[in-house]
Amino acid sequence: MSNPNIYKPYLMKIDKVTEEAPFVKTFRLKFTNEEDAAKFNFKAGQFGEYSVAGEGESTFCVASSPTRDGYIECTFRETGRVTSALAGKEEGEIIGFRGPYGNTFPIDEWKGKNLLFIAGGIALPPMRCVIWNCLDLRENFKDFTIVYGAKTVNDLVYKHELKEWEERPDVKLITTVDPGGETPDWKGEIGFVPTVLEKAAPSADNTIAIVCGPPIMIKYTFPILEKLGFKDTDIFTTLENRMKCGFGKCGRCNVGKVYICKDGPVFTYAALKQLPAEY
Amino acid sequence: MDKLKQLAKELLSNNQVQIIVGYEEGTVGKARPAFISSPDQADTLIYDERCIHNLAVYLTQHKLPGNTKIAVIASFPVMKSIITLASEKQLDENFIKVIGISKDNNIIEFKDFADIERYINQQDLSFTPEEQALIDKIDAMSMEERWEYWQNEFSRCFKCYACRSACPMCYCTLCITDFNQPQWVSVPSHKLGNFEWHINRAMHLAGRCIGCDECSRACPLDLPINLLTKKLSMDIQKQFGYSAGQSLTEPYALSTYKPDDKETFIR
Amino acid sequence: MATENYKLLKKESLPALFDKLTASGKTIYAPVKNGEKTEFDVVTKYSNDINDEYIQTVQSLKGTVFPKVEKLFDYKSDKTDTSIQEPDFSKFPQNVLWGLHPCDAAAFRPLDATFRWDYDDKYFLTRMKLTTVVGLSCSKHDDYCFCTSVDISPASSDGSDIMLTKNKAGDYLVEIVTEKGQEVYDMAKELFGEISDDKESYITDVPKKFDLNELNKNLDGSFEAPYWLAQSMRCIGCGACAYVCPTCTCFDLQDEGAANKGSRIKCWDSCGFGHFTLHTSGHNPRETQSQRWRQRILHKFSYMPDRIKVFGCMGCGRCSRACPVDMNISENLIKIMEEPKNE
Ligand code: FES
Numbered sequence: 001m002s003n004p005n006i007y008k009p010y011l012m013k014i015d016k017v018t019e020e021a022p023f024v025k026t027f028r029l030k031f032t033n034e035e036d037a038a039k040f041n042f043k044a045g046q047f048g049e050y051s052v053a054g055e056g057e058s059t060f061c062v063a064s065s066p067t068r069d070g071y072i073e074c075t076f077r078e079t080g081r082v083t084s085a086l087a088g089k090e091e092g093e094i095i096g097f098r099g100p101y102g103n104t105f106p107i108d109e110w111k112g113k114n115l116l117f118i119a120g121g122i123a124l125p126p127m128r129c130v131i132w133n134c135l136d137l138r139e140n141f142k143d144f145t146i147v148y149g150a151k152t153v154n155d156l157v158y159k160h161e162l163k164e165w166e167e168r169p170d171v172k173l174i175t176t177v178d179p180g181g182e183t184p185d186w187k188g189e190i191g192f193v194p195t196v197l198e199k200a201a202p203s204a205d206n207t208i209a210i211v212c213g214p215p216i217m218i219k220y221t222f223p224i225l226e227k228l229g230f231k232d233t234d235i236f237t238t239l240e241n242r243m244k245c246g247f248g249k250c251g252r253c254n255v256g257k258v259y260i261c262k263d264g265p266v267f268t269y270a271a272l273k274q275l276p277a278e279y
Numbered sequence: 280m281d282k283l284k285q286l287a288k289e290l291l292s293n294n295q296v297q298i299i300v301g302y303e304e305g306t307v308g309k310a311r312p313a314f315i316s317s318p319d320q321a322d323t324l325i326y327d328e329r330c331i332h333n334l335a336v337y338l339t340q341h342k343l344p345g346n347t348k349i350a351v352i353a354s355f356p357v358m359k360s361i362i363t364l365a366s367e368k369q370l371d372e373n374f375i376k377v378i379g380i381s382k383d384n385n386i387i388e389f390k391d392f393a394d395i396e397r398y399i400n401q402q403d404l405s406f407t408p409e410e411q412a413l414i415d416k417i418d419a420m421s422m423e424e425r426w427e428y429w430q431n432e433f434s435r436c437f438k439c440y441a442c443r444s445a446c447p448m449c450y451c452t453l454c455i456t457d458f459n460q461p462q463w464v465s466v467p468s469h470k471l472g473n474f475e476w477h478i479n480r481a482m483h484l485a486g487r488c489i490g491c492d493e494c495s496r497a498c499p500l501d502l503p504i505n506l507l508t509k510k511l512s513m514d515i516q517k518q519f520g521y522s523a524g525q526s527l528t529e530p531y532a533l534s535t536y537k538p539d540d541k542e543t544f545i546r
Numbered sequence: 547m548a549t550e551n552y553k554l555l556k557k558e559s560l561p562a563l564f565d566k567l568t569a570s571g572k573t574i575y576a577p578v579k580n581g582e583k584t585e586f587d588v589v590t591k592y593s594n595d596i597n598d599e600y601i602q603t604v605q606s607l608k609g610t611v612f613p614k615v616e617k618l619f620d621y622k623s624d625k626t627d628t629s630i631q632e633p634d635f636s637k638f639p640q641n642v643l644w645g646l647h648p649c650d651a652a653a654f655r656p657l658d659a660t661f662r663w664d665y666d667d668k669y670f671l672t673r674m675k676l677t678t679v680v681g682l683s684c685s686k687h688d689d690y691c692f693c694t695s696v697d698i699s700p701a702s703s704d705g706s707d708i709m710l711t712k713n714k715a716g717d718y719l720v721e722i723v724t725e726k727g728q729e730v731y732d733m734a735k736e737l738f739g740e741i742s743d744d745k746e747s748y749i750t751d752v753p754k755k756f757d758l759n760e761l762n763k764n765l766d767g768s769f770e771a772p773y774w775l776a777q778s779m780r781c782i783g784c785g786a787c788a789y790v791c792p793t794c795t796c797f798d799l800q801d802e803g804a805a806n807k808g809s810r811i812k813c814w815d816s817c818g819f820g821h822f823t824l825h826t827s828g829h830n831p832r833e834t835q836s837q838r839w840r841q842r843i844l845h846k847f848s849y850m851p852d853r854i855k856v857f858g859c860m861g862c863g864r865c866s867r868a869c870p871v872d873m874n875i876s877e878n879l880i881k882i883m884e885e886p887k888n889e
Contacts, residue, residue, distance in 0.1 A: 004668075005618075005619075005632055005668050006665045006666065006667060006668070007618045007619070007667075007669075007799070007810070007812065008618075008619060008630060008632065009630070011628050011630070013626075051801070051810075052801075052805075053621045053623040053628060053801065053805055053806075053808065054623075054801050054802075054803055054804050054805040054806075054808050055801055055805075056799065056800060056801040056810075057799055057801075079826045079827070080459070080460070080826040081459045081460050081461075081462070083826075084460070092625070092626050093625055093626065094623065094626065094627065094628040096628075215829075240825070241823065241825070241831060242822075242823050242824060242825055242831075244797070244798060244799050245797075245799065247663075247664065247665040248660075248663050248664065248665070249660055249661060249663065249665070249667065249795060249797070250796060250797050250798070250799070250815070251795060251796035251797070251815075251817055251845070252796070252822060252823055254841075254845075254849065255831070256769065256844075256849070257844075257848065257849040257852050257853060259853075262664065276769045276770075278831050278832065278837070279831050305872035305874070306689070306866070306872060306874040306877050307688070307689045307690060307866075307874070309872045310872075311780060311871055311872035312780040312871050313780070314779045314780070332870070332871060336782060340782075340783075342779065342834070342835060437605075437614050437789045437814065438614075438785070438789075438814075439784050439785035439786040439788070439789040439816070440784050440785055440819070441782075441784035441785070441786045441870050443784070444782040444783050444784035444870075445782055445784070445870050457821045465800070465802055466798060466800045466813060467614070467615040467800060467802070467811050467813035468614050468615060468813065468814070469615045472615075496870065497782075497784070497786070497870035499604055499786045499789070499790055499868035499870075500604065500605070
């Protein structure tokens with residue numbers, strides 16, 4: 001394509017639908033056009049615009065790892081017009097995808113370090129992409145810790161994968177649910193993510209922390225990480241804002257002069273501190 | 280209008296109100312809405328024939344700090360708007376002081392909303408000959424001509440929604456046009472989208488419009504959309520004997536029914 | 547100023563020039579008198595209603611390159627098959643924009659910078675490529691005009707392909723500014739004569755109200771300034787300013803039609819609307835009108851120069867004329883420079 005049309009989506013076939021939690025689904029998508037598939041590549045942290053003909057586009061991250069070739073996955077919660085329409089789609093149906101957009105997690109720079117992943121609720125998807133990316137390059141990193149929490153046991157996404165991570169000897173997984181969200185046979189922690197994190201007190205020494213979750217969780221997690229000795233340049237997170245175009249033109253996503261769609265969605269806590277309160 | 284400034288100063292200095300919504304000298308010879316919060320600012324208040332903005336729009340915008348007493352300078356249309364808003368339970372009387380200005384520029388300090396209601400009903404409330412003439416002009420058109428006329432006007436619209444923003448009666452926190460599940464009104468300002476918007480706007484204001492003409496005055500493209508709501512007001516007055524802005528208690532004609540309604544379908 | 551490059555275009559030659567342009571397949575937009583007002587409209591012939599002494603139109607010609615409704619593509623879809631039909635870009639209109647003032651001509655620069663920023667917007671760029679801009683120096687201005695404050699002048703030819711200046715006799719001094727302008731000239735050479743005249747004396751003098759770079763510096767660290775709230779109190783939150791603005795580019799993407807057949811559309815939107823940045827969760831990072839007013843000003847005078855090296859305001863004054871509640875932009879910019887940033 002010599003003069004590509006930036007608004008034109010790739011046509012993707014829904015290869016597999018996974019029900020993750022109430023109103024939360026994962027789609028595995030394959031390119032309908034071989035050429036598109038061959039040329040396409042992305043990196044952990046990037047996002048795209050997923051569309052249903054007649055309803056419009058919706059923004060979310062690529063939830064699969066770039067190390068897994070031949071497909072991309074996305075996980076979304078049914079909330080608005082487009083995600084509701086998406087949720088109605090079945091295996092074999094076609095949806096649109098534009099992307100990838102945005103910056104990426106600097107995984108290459110993390111070689112030789114411990115990795116600490118902290119995620120809450122539906123925010124595991126952007127994290128899942130990095131987790132698998134790093135697990136597929138496991139030998140590059142030292143300790144591998146995942147702290148993941150949701151409101152209730154039912155709300156935990158990627159349950160099969162949680163199980164897989166739990167069973168891996170080279171991964172330490174801590175799962176937690178909010179007080180009252182536990183089931184009788186729940187074996188994980190009970191408590192909010194920041195509290196559980198503080199209790200677990202992972203070492204900050206030579207460690208990168210990656211935090212994804214609802215704003216309130218992030219707000220209480222950062223100070224705890226700092227208390228544990230993490231430098232703000234070693235703490236990574238992703239930001240969300242309302243987006244339409246994904247490439248810095250529609251004017252929606254900026255936080256001050258920083259465009260989440262172009263300069264983000266990945267930010268260090270240090271970078272976040274520089275941003276005005278507009279997200 | 281020294282008396283107005285005097286009154287404003289008094290109200291602010293003995294803390295009877297904390298903010299006065301009035302008018303000040305604007306730029307390039309215009310007057311404009313002003314928010315006065317200290318007695319020394321009160322000298323900037325003006326009132327003259329250029330002060331035509333319907334200030335009632337600010338009473339429902341939730342921009343003014345909560346638990347604040349507000350005084351509003353009220354021309355006749357503003358008074359009528361306040362009565363309509365109050366009848367729709369949008370205003371808390373305890374927080375709003377209305378400083379009326381009569382047609383001959385006298386200040387009327389209303390005690391309460393009922394006082395305004397009384398005042399309004401002492402005035403001539405019929406449509407002016409000018410208003411009637413505008414509507415007659417449209418009524419005289421054949422159906423085709425009218426279709427043509429509105430098509431031309433609506434096609435120019437670019438959906439800046441100044442009409443909605445300027446209208447005191449358009450206070451919905453989620454306007455039908457911003458609602459997308461389902462998408463009732465199509466978003467782009469093409470012919471269909473514009474028709475959907477303007478028809479919806481007119482219908483939602485049918486009989487609630489107090490006739491201040493603020494919508495078309497606010498319109499940067501001068502679309503005569505005030506004619507739609509005005510015509511509907513006339514029709515509703517004729518059909519149901521209801522006119523907006525005249526009663527605090529009479530229920531809105533299109534959201535109520537009477538057991539003795541002359542139409543049989545409703546019984 | 548050098549005058550030897552000027553040509554003379556006599557008023558009598560205009561009908562012939564317009565005929566030639568129309569015959570060559572161009573669509574001509576020109577400022578046409580309509581009662582008290584002058585607005586741009588499509589014309590096929592020259593007429594006396596074309597006003598070369600207007601001050602400013604309500605709407606700019608932004609819509610010719612960034613239409614208020616742009617169909618991006620049609621789609622057809624059934625359960626397992628979907629196809630996308632892009633428009634035929636070669637059929638986009640070849641426009642001649644006649645008689646734009648320098649502020650409007652210069653406005654294509656920021657539009658271009660936005661629609662080219664790392665990702666090329668084919669729709670805009672194709673339309674722009676097919677557009678010839680014939681600028682017209684200003685012989686009049688009003689109190690809303692402030693082009694000289696944003697480093698544009700009533701005679702600047704930046705953004706124009708051809709620049710016209712009307713002289714006393716009612717003829718035009720013509721500067722050929724770009725190759726596109728040369729093409730028009732070449733097409734109708736015989737209509738142009740030679741001249742040595744000075745255009746300055748025919749041009750209005752727009753007083754400078756503020757210094758652009760000083761303003762830009764002043765806006766640093768202004769995010770929490772109290773003036774945003776004070777200035778925006780009267781703002782009623784409509785999009786009139788954005789929609790008459792020749793440089794505002796905020797847009798929405800919308801699907802229209804059914805699941806099996808329809809189109810995706812790019813249409814104007816405004817950062818002044820409350821739901822513009824509203825998240826599906828209900829959270830809104832720009833919840834209040836003062837935050838949205840701040841975004842409007844900072845975007846044009848701070849973010850754009852910082853990110854894409856061009857200011858987002860041309861001093862045409864349209865927003866101030868169109869505002870239902872007199873949010874006069876130059877007045878507010880001056881106040882920003884005068885007032886303290888911290889309470
Ligand atoms: S999403 Fe459109 S500018 Fe960032």
